[in-house]
Structure formats: structure tokens, C-alpha cells
Amino acid sequence: MIIGVPAEIKSDEYRVAMLPVGVEELTSRGHQVVVQAGAGLGSGLADHAYLQAGAHMVSNIEDVYAKAQLIVKVKEPQPNEYPLIRADHTLFTYFHFAASRDLTDAMLQSGATCLAYETLEDQQGRLCLLTPMSEVAGRMSIQEGAKYLERPQMGRGILLGGVPGVAPAHITILGGGVVGANAARIAAGFQADVAILDVNMDRLRYLDDVMPPNVNALFSDRHTIREELRLADLVIGSVLIRGAKAPHLASREDLKLMKPGSVIIDVAIDQGGCFETSRPTTHKDPTYLVDDVLHYCVTNMPGAVGRTSTFALCNVTLPWVLRLVSMGVERSLKECTALRTAANVVNHQVTNRPVADTFGLPYASMA
Numbered sequence: 001m002i003i004g005v006p007a008e009i010k011s012d013e014y015r016v017a018m019l020p021v022g023v024e025e026l027t028s029r030g031h032q033v034v035v036q037a038g039a040g041l042g043s044g045l046a047d048h049a050y051l052q053a054g055a056h057m058v059s060n061i062e063d064v065y066a067k068a069q070l071i072v073k074v075k076e077p078q079p080n081e082y083p084l085i086r087a088d089h090t091l092f093t094y095f096h097f098a099a100s101r102d103l104t105d106a107m108l109q110s111g112a113t114c115l116a117y118e119t120l121e122d123q124q125g126r127l128c129l130l131t132p133m134s135e136v137a138g139r140m141s142i143q144e145g146a147k148y149l150e151r152p153q154m155g156r157g158i159l160l161g162g163v164p165g166v167a168p169a170h171i172t173i174l175g176g177g178v179v180g181a182n183a184a185r186i187a188a189g190f191q192a193d194v195a196i197l198d199v200n201m202d203r204l205r206y207l208d209d210v211m212p213p214n215v216n217a218l219f220s221d222r223h224t225i226r227e228e229l230r231l232a233d234l235v236i237g238s239v240l241i242r243g244a245k246a247p248h249l250a251s252r253e254d255l256k257l258m259k260p261g262s263v264i265i266d267v268a269i270d271q272g273g274c275f276e277t278s279r280p281t282t283h284k285d286p287t288y289l290v291d292d293v294l295h296y297c298v299t300n301m302p303g304a305v306g307r308t309s310t311f312a313l314c315n316v317t318l319p320w321v322l323r324l325v326s327m328g329v330e331r332s333l334k335e336c337t338a339l340r341t342a343a344n345v346v347n348h349q350v351t352n353r354p355v356a357d358t359f360g361l362p363y364a365s366m367a
Contacts (some may be wrong), residue, residue, distance in 0.1 A: 002032045002033075002068060002070070003018075003026060003032070003069070003325065004034045004035060004064040004065065004072070005017050005033065005035045005036065005055075006036045006064040006081075007036045007037075007039040008039075008042075008074050008075055010078055010300055010303070011283065012284055012303055013308045014307075015043060015303055015309050015310045015312050015313065017043060017071055017074050017093070018033070018035070018314060018318070018347075019310070019318075020040075020045065020050050020052070020053040022314060022321065023035065023053040025117075026322070028054075032056060033054065033056065034055070034056050034058055035055040036058055036059075036064050040361065043309075044306075044307050052136070054330045061084070065085065065086075065089070066084075070089075070090045070321075071085075071089055071090070071091045071092070072092050072093070072317070073093035073094075074310075076095045076096060077106070085107070085109045087110065087187075089119075090112065091112055091114050092317075093323065093326065094116065094133075095107075096116075096270045096343055097116070097344055097345070098271055098359075099270060099272045102276060103364075104345070104355065104361075111347060112345070113345070114343070114345035115343055116344045117317065119342055119352060120320070120338055120342035121338060122338055123338065125316050127242065128316055129317055129320070133184075133302045133313060133315070134178035134179045135178060135179075135312070136180050136302040136309050137180050137182075137248075137267045138183075138186070138236075139186050141236045141238070141267055142190065142234075142236075142299050143186070145236065145263055145296075146160050149261075152186055154289065155261050155263055155294055156262060156319065157261070158233045160190040160191070167263045168191055169234060170192070170194075170231045170232050171192045171233065171234045171235075171236065172196070172197070172229070172232040173194065173236045174274060175198060175237070176196050176203045176226075177198075177203075177238060182274060183355030184196045184207070184215050184235045185211070188211065188212040192234075193214060194211075194214055195215075195218050195228055196211070196218070197218050197219070198219070198220055199219065200222075201219070205217075220249075225250060226254055226257060229255065229258050230258070230273055232258065233262050233263070234259075236267060237264065237278070239274045240268065240271065241356065242355075243352050244271070244354035245272040245354075245358050246271040246272050246273055246274045247274060248275060250256070250275050250276065251276045252277050252291070255275065255290065255291060256291055258334045262295075263293070263294045263295075264293060264294070266296070266297045269281075273297060277291075277295060279297060280297055280298075280299045282297070282298060282299075286298050292337065298332045320338075323339070324349055333366065340366045343366050346366070349362070350363055
């Protein structure tokens with residue numbers, strides 16, 4: 001099989017979808033890997049490392065798509081990539097279809113097989129390809145929140161941990177999953193006052209057991225959310241519904257309860273965001289103000305720490321790439337339950353129910 005690895009063209013995206021070791025593993029099995037020149041530079045991976053591993057290097061993205069059968073990426077195809085995608089392509093990447101009708105329509109029209117990292121479930125029901133980037137984004141959310149709470153960034157001028165005689169910041173984390181748990185651990189290390197909210201009592205009991213004393217696990221309901229918004233200096237939105245658009249947990253009216261200069265980091269923005277006032281931003285222009293509340297809604301947060309993120313992502317994606325190429329795409333989708341859960345668009349049809357429900361499109365089961 002011919003595997004293509006294009007350079008990512010989303011704004012400020014520095015990750016790459018394959019390490020040189022992945023190229024070596026694939027070429028040693030008789031496959032060909034076509035890598036766009038410069039694809040790994042943002043992660044500190046030079047072209048010669050890919051060449052030494054056996055890659056065939058091409059100069060532009062058009063050649064990658066023209067030559068390859070399986071396209072392995074990090075982020076969803078951008079509009080100027082749409083015309084390059086053919087019906088005989090299989091794309092393996094983060095899609096987050098529920099956040100974009102345009103992307104969904106473009107992939108349906110292309111006829112390509114679209115396998116989404118974010119919906120692939122292993123035998124234990126874990127989102128094993130989403131987890132490492134959720135870990136990165138969760139930890140980054142506190143790092144970014146600390147920066148944007150500084151007064152020159154239009155924040156309140158709050159130090160997360162306070163100092164003796166001055167109270168620490170209050171951080172509210174909406175969602176106790178991988179993002180939320182990682183955010184809470186980092187926030188606790190800053191010695192902030194942390195509340196993490198979730199609707200799953202078993203998850204709350206677990207978080208209560210494993211978190212430091214300055215993290216309080218609270219049941220999430222409308223009253224608790226509003227009370228936490230009043231208290232919060234920093235709010236992290238980390239709610240995930242698998243494959244579906246994130247629910248809005250706070251309206252614009254709710255956000256008026258927040259203190260001027262407080263900060264929202266909406267990690268759920270990839271799936272549409274969990275605040276009514278959220279809209280996608282970029283690393284170049286990451287924030288905006290709504291009613292004196294600073295919003296940070298960058299859709300590819302882990303892309304800013306490309307080296308860490310690339311290695312974390314490729315560690316978990318390579319085994320699935322190897323499975324796809326060894327079995328072939330058609331057989332993989334028939335025989336591998338996990339890869340079927342990754343199938344979101346196949347043969348001009350939506351094969352992920354939450355995506356179909358989001359846009360009112362027909363759903364075609366892969367079962």
C-alpha cells in the first residue's frame with residue numbers, strides 16, 4: 001500500500017502524523033511511504049531522518065494526494081485540500097465532523113473513506129487515539145490560563161497559586177474526563193483552589209480519591225455551574241460527547257455572572273465548544289472578549305507543542321496504521337470492531353450516528 005504523509009496546513013499546526021520510525025516499520029513490510037518535504041520540521045524532525053528511514057520525499061501536497069492510497073494526517077482536511085481527495089482515498093486523522101457541516105459535506109461528496117482518530121474505541125471502550133491529545137490539551141489549558149490571567153493579556157492580574165496572605169485563583173473545570181483530570185492535576189500543582197464538575201457520580205468518586213486536597217469534585221447541574229461561574233477566575237471547558245457536538249453548559253447570560261477579566265479556556269471547541277459565546281480561534285489570534293470575559297478557543301491547542309504532541313500521537317496511531325495496511329481497508333472495516341468505530345464517512349454515507357444526528361443526515365450502519 002502507498003501511505004501519504006502531508007505537511008499540516010492548518011494555522012499554527014506543528015505536528016506531523018508519522019515519525020521516521022513509523023516510516024521504517026511500514027517500508028520494512030513492503031509498503032511505500034510518501035512524505036511531503038518539511039512535514040516534520042515543526043516537530044524537530046528533519047527530512048533526512050525520513051529519507052534514511054526509507055520515505056519517498058515529494059515537494060508538495062498535491063503529489064502526496066496524487067500518489068497515496070492511505071492519507072495519514074493530524075488535523076481535518078482544510079478547504080484547499082478538498083479537491084485533492086478522491087473516492088479511492090482512505091483518510092486517517094482527527095476530523096471532528098460534528099463541528100463542521102462544510103467539512104462533512106465535502107467528505108461525503110468526495111466518496112473517500114474517512115476514519116476519525118477521535119471516535120476509535122478499543123476493546124475496553126477507551127478513545128485511545130484521542131486520549132494523548134486530551135492529556136496535552138488538559139495540561140496546556142492551565143498553562144494558557146495562567147498566562148491569560150495576567151493583566152497585560154487583559155486578564156484579572158491573578159497569580160494561580162497566590163502568595164502567603166493572598167488567596168489563590170479559583171479554577172472551575174467543567175468535565176471530569178481525560179482533559180479535566182489532567183487540567184485539575186496541573187492546577188492543583190500550582191496550588192490553586194480547584195473545582196472539577198461532572199455528572200457521573202462514579203467518576204466523581206474516583207476523582208475525589210485520587211486528587212489532592214485542593215481539588216473538590218462536584219456534581220454538575222445548572223445551579224452549581226452558575227455558582228462556580230461567580231467564583232471562578234479561570235474556567236476550563238472540557239466536556240466531551242463521543243462524536244457529537246459539545247453541549248452548551250453556559251449561556252451568554254450565565255457568563256455575565258463572571259468577574260471582569262476572568263478567563264475561559266474552551267478545550268471542547270474542536271467539537272463546537274461548550275459555551276454559547278465560544279467561537280474558534282488560532283494560536284496567532286487566540287483570544288477575544290465577550291462582556292469583559294476573556295475567551296481562549298484555539299481549535300488545535302496541542303499543535304503549539306508540536307514535538308511533545310507528535311510523539312504522543314504517533315505512539316498510539318502507528319499500531320492502527322500497521323493494522324490497516326496489513327489487512328487492507330475493506331477487510332479491516334469488516335473484521336476489526338475498533339476500526340469500524342473510527343469510520344465516520346464511507347462511500348458517500350455518514351457511518352457515525354452522532355454526526356448524522358447533528359446534521360439531520362441519513363445514518364448508514366457499519367455493522
